Amino acid sequence: MSDKSHLIIFDTTLRDGEQSPGASMTRDEKVRIARALERLKVDVIEAGFPAASPGDAEAVKAVADNVRDSIVCGLARALDQDIDCAGQALSGAAAPRIHTFIATSPIHMEKKLRMTPDQVVEQAVRAVKRARRYTDDVEFSPEDAGRSELDFLCRVLEAVIAAGARTVNIPDTVGYNIPDQFGALIAALRERVPNADQAVFSVHCHNDLGLAVANSLAAVRQGARQVECTINGLGERAGNSALEEIVMAVRTRQDLFDCDTRLDTTQIVPCSRLVSSITGFAIQPNKAVVGANAFAHESGIHQDGVLKHRETYEIMRAEDVGWTQNRMVLGKHSGRNAFRARLQELGIRFAAEDELNAAFARFKDLADKKHEIFDEDLQALVTDTNLDATYERIKLVSLRVCSETGETPIADLVLAVDGVERTGRASGSGPVDATFRAIESVVATGTLLKLYSVNAITSGTDAQGEVTVRLERGGRIVNGQGADTDIVIASAKAYIHACNRILEPQQRAHPQSADV
Numbered sequence: 001m002s003d004k005s006h007l008i009i010f011d012t013t014l015r016d017g018e019q020s021p022g023a024s025m026t027r028d029e030k031v032r033i034a035r036a037l038e039r040l041k042v043d044v045i046e047a048g049f050p051a052a053s054p055g056d057a058e059a060v061k062a063v064a065d066n067v068r069d070s071i072v073c074g075l076a077r078a079l080d081q082d083i084d085c086a087g088q089a090l091s092g093a094a095a096p097r098i099h100t101f102i103a104t105s106p107i108h109m110e111k112k113l114r115m116t117p118d119q120v121v122e123q124a125v126r127a128v129k130r131a132r133r134y135t136d137d138v139e140f141s142p143e144d145a146g147r148s149e150l151d152f153l154c155r156v157l158e159a160v161i162a163a164g165a166r167t168v169n170i171p172d173t174v175g176y177n178i179p180d181q182f183g184a185l186i187a188a189l190r191e192r193v194p195n196a197d198q199a200v201f202s203v204h205c206h207n208d209l210g211l212a213v214a215n216s217l218a219a220v221r222q223g224a225r226q227v228e229c230t231i232n233g234l235g236e237r238a239g240n241s242a243l244e245e246i247v248m249a250v251r252t253r254q255d256l257f258d259c260d261t262r263l264d265t266t267q268i269v270p271c272s273r274l275v276s277s278i279t280g281f282a283i284q285p286n287k288a289v290v291g292a293n294a295f296a297h298e299s300g301i302h303q304d305g306v307l308k309h310r311e312t313y314e315i316m317r318a319e320d321v322g323w324t325q326n327r328m329v330l331g332k333h334s335g336r337n338a339f340r341a342r343l344q345e346l347g348i349r350f351a352a353e354d355e356l357n358a359a360f361a362r363f364k365d366l367a368d369k370k371h372e373i374f375d376e377d378l379q380a381l382v383t384d385t386n387l388d389a390t391y392e393r394i395k396l397v398s399l400r401v402c403s404e405t406g407e408t409p410i411a412d413l414v415l416a417v418d419g420v421e422r423t424g425r426a427s428g429s430g431p432v433d434a435t436f437r438a439i440e441s442v443v444a445t446g447t448l449l450k451l452y453s454v455n456a457i458t459s460g461t462d463a464q465g466e467v468t469v470r471l472e473r474g475g476r477i478v479n480g481q482g483a484d485t486d487i488v489i490a491s492a493k494a495y496i497h498a499c500n501r502i503l504e505p506q507q508r509a510h511p512q513s514a515d516v
């Protein structure tokens, strides 16, 4: 990286990302994503908000205990109990960070906190000092900085840096700023806060106007040296800045930036796929860097140009962000070693040999139905295997659906519920509707179907379909996924997976999903 300074990448997929409705994760899912982020070499992983629920505290603790090469961070309001909770959850981390925040905009102070500016400064300072009891690595955020008054922001930042904050993070909490303005804000703060040189300036931009990445980059051009972002831009409302876009913009336009990240960018696509499959948030095909079409060329003039000289229409190399080209065709005659090698290239590792064996058995099963197995199939198949390792009271034994023009579809199925086989039958407006009704006739979870989406994982009529189902019961929302070459079976698997999650006794990380 030579003379360039280090741009710290702070990933908040597991905290702000998880605040997206429907994106809640279990402790084990958080650990899997954290490990993938560690392989990506992100500098800081914000693992959650420990005071939000015992489940989230447990998840942050699990991430802290499992990650060694990245800093692990927990969020806390500027309250003693939140900070103590974060300090305890992070006690096993190799490098712990406490991130404390309080709002500084007039609207938030007056209408939400019901505090005076003086009280806010006092509470911010107290919080930073308390966090320093647990770690030297303390970050402070003046929430809604993007709508705060400059003089007051300068006052708060000077006070928290003097109290021991080593990073000051400037959030555009509601995505209100535009790039010139946000860059100018960072420049002004760096110039006017007297002790600005004693802290790293960070930014945390939301995407309400679609400007999160642009605002973050404008801030980096003005000396911000940490960017808070999430995989696939997941996050509250319209999301946060997308990690993959920030990292690749800085890497690709080194002529414009005097800094660079230390990320292993070849892990971007595997990480993006993992987050998408765990949350059920599909990646749109035209999404920058990680969308299926990001490196695809359809029109003749472009194809001609790329064939003659790739750089005519490509500013990045697909392989640099982890898009792989199969050198070996995986199919029904492939063995365990080729399978394992391919997974390793995709950044997928198993904790235990029996997990690999289960995935291999599924691979063989799929290879019997499908001519050629692509990387996308492997990702889905591995996710499916990992899902099986979780709580599974209900299993699909068999399914038969009769669907005929002019007739009402009927589904007959056999489920194993707590090991006992039970049959169900129902009709519906379509084969998927009939299947879901048949499942409910057996398990009667009483959930509401909030989302049903199908993605063809690869192209062709023998492609696997990946189905995501979102169910709600009593305010609790869960996602389920299933993949199969038969779309109705994929739908049944996804619905059953979501039912198993609803019935799961373990408290989920996010309070939105706490057991009812």
Ligand SMILES: CC(=O)SCCNC(=O)CCNC(=O)[C@H](O)C(C)(C)COP(=O)(O)OP(=O)(O)OC[C@H]1O[C@@H](n2cnc3c(N)ncnc32)[C@H](O)[C@@H]1OP(=O)(O)O
Residues within 6 Å of the ligand: 016, 019, 049, 051, 052, 053, 076, 077, 078, 079, 101, 102, 103, 112, 113, 114, 143, 173, 236, 511
């Ligand atoms: C911009 C962001 O992303 S901020 C992070 C958002 N994330 C979350 O909210 C995580 C999930 N949240 C939760 O589980 C809950 O809101 C909890 C556990 C944190 C708090 O729950 P409750 O104690 O029931 O409080 P509730 O959520 O109703 O209200 C928030 C309270 O915190 C206060 N508060 C909000 N931010 C802060 C802060 N940074 N520092 C101190 N107090 C704060 C509010 O003024 C309000 O206080 P009040 O009860 O005296 O009116």
Ligand SMILES: CC(C)C(=O)C(=O)O
Residues within 6 Å of the ligand: 016, 075, 101, 141, 143, 144, 169, 171, 172, 173, 174, 204, 206
């Ligand atoms: C907690 C803070 C940094 C936040 O998420 C925001 O202001 O958007």
Ligand SMILES: [Mg+2]
Residues within 6 Å of the ligand: 016, 171, 173, 204, 206, 236
């Ligand atoms: Mg945020």
